[in-house]
Amino acid sequence: MYTPKKYDHLLGLAGFSDQLLQNHFKLYEGYVVNSNKNFELAQNALKVGNTYEYGEIKRRFGWEFNGMRLHEYYFDALNKTAKVLDQKSVLYKKICKDFGSFEKFNDDFRSTAGMRGIGWVILYHDTVADKLFNIWVNEHDVGHLAGEKPILVLDAFEHAFMTDYGLKKPDYVEAFMKGIDWKVVEGRF
Ligand SMILES: [Fe+2]
Known part of the structure; x- marks a missing residue:
């Protein structure tokens, strides 16, 4: 197994x-x-x-x-030598198209992460309608988009940040965003 x-x-x-x-x-x-x-x-x-x-x-x-x-x-998707998302990449262009801009995607992803409760924030690609969404998943199982592809995944359980950040979840999300190897994330799209 x-x-x-x-x-x-x-x-x-x-x-x-x-x-x-x-x-x-x-x-x-x-x-x-x-x-x-x-x-x-x-x-x-x-x-x-x-x-x-x-x-x-x-x-x-x-x-x-x-x-x-x-x-x-x-x-x-984390790496000590994080790599930014190439602005010429298909994923970058798609994010800009579906969210309005990369900054708007970033704001939406962080706002989703700011929700109360424990779970995951997932940038999902709806491959049927070719659409990107930032989704909140409760615990591990409630809210997934059936059959679709997770592109970027953030752990929003307290164990993922409380030891280092206490209740300052936005600071944890900031550290996560800085540690992303976008080459890996791009490969999922
Ligand atoms: Fe976790």
């Missing part, structure tokens, strides 16, 4: 303490372990014909899986 990815190369990332990052890597690994465990438990429940247990275990899978995969989108 799934193997946790290693993100030790991110230690020393500007705006993030090693303590915060190391704790965050451990939390992420928990989702990988639990995704595997959930799958195995469901198979075992099915073997003994326990449909109630099977159903309840299956119900949890998406939560664990998204907890795993969203962290991978998040960490994969």
Whole structure:
């Protein structure tokens, strides 16, 4: 099944303490372990014909899986040598077209991140209508756009910033935006 990815190369990332990052890597690994465990438990429940247990275990899978995969989108796009988005790139042009300007996209992404609660901010590409949206996802699972592609993913759970920033979430978002390797993000579009 799934193997946790290693993100030790991110230690020393500007705006993030090693303590915060190391704790965050451990939390992420928990989702990988639990995704595997959930799958195995469901198979075992099915073997003994326990449909109630099977159903309840299956119900949890998406939560664990998204907890795993969203962290991978998040960490994969960070880099100690961040790269800005090339203004000649297809993604830059599309962001400007759909949001009005790159600054407007930035404001919208940050405003979404400023929402109360725990969850994720995701720049999604609706591939059916070819449209970009910044979306708030509650916890790991409520609010995703069915079948569409996550382009940029921000962890807006408190564990992602409180150790370093307390309640100053906008400062965390600022550090995140500065640490983005837009080459990786561009590759998702
Ligand atoms: Fe997280």
